[in-house]
Amino acid sequence: MHTTNCFNTFIRVAEDCPAQTGEEPPLRGGNPTVASLQYQMIAQAPYKYTSDDVVFATSAPGRQLDAKATRKARDLARSEFFSRGQACLRASGLGKRFGWGIHADAEGRVALYAVDSKRYQALAKDPNIAQTRAMRTKRA
Numbered sequence: 001m002h003t004t005n006c007f008n009t010f011i012r013v014a015e016d017c018p019a020q021t022g023e024e025p026p027l028r029g030g031n032p033t034v035a036s037l038q039y040q041m042i043a044q045a046p047y048k049y050t051s052d053d054v055v056f057a058t059s060a061p062g063r064q065l066d067a068k069a070t071r072k073a074r075d076l077a078r079s080e081f082f083s084r085g086q087a088c089l090r091a092s093g094l095g096k097r098f099g100w101g102i103h104a105d106a107e108g109r110v111a112l113y114a115v116d117s118k119r120y121q122a123l124a125k126d127p128n129i130a131q132t133r134a135m136r137t138k139r140a
Helices: 034-044 051-057 060-064 071-081 118-125
Strands: 009-012 100-104 110-114 130-133
Touching (some): 034 051, 034 110, 051 060, 060 071
Antiparallel strands (some): 009 100, 100 110
8 A cells, every 4th residue: 555645744845836925726617626626625624634635535536436425435445546656745736836835744644834934934944854845847
């Protein structure tokens, strides 16, 4: 079973991120994008969900499950989804395009911080937290 969870880690925005502040990802054609779904999920409940929770819930298989799906059906769909490696939140548009740093606490639960916030700066300078960057949009 693969996982996208990370612990005690701060994912800073990508080097080529165009945003100077945290921006809410817009809808595309009136429909939510993966980035907007991830933003809503994390922003509404900071440090409630792990990366795996967010990645699965915002994936196509996760969105296909309706509210009436049984726990067994959810667990089966989730284990099938993570039976192969999945892109982690480093690949999310939140850090690549929209200016959000993602902090994973010691239990792997995530929260968002705008690139221009004091909390983002403090997390980016904290030597006790593993530092990484969101993936670049373009090759170097």
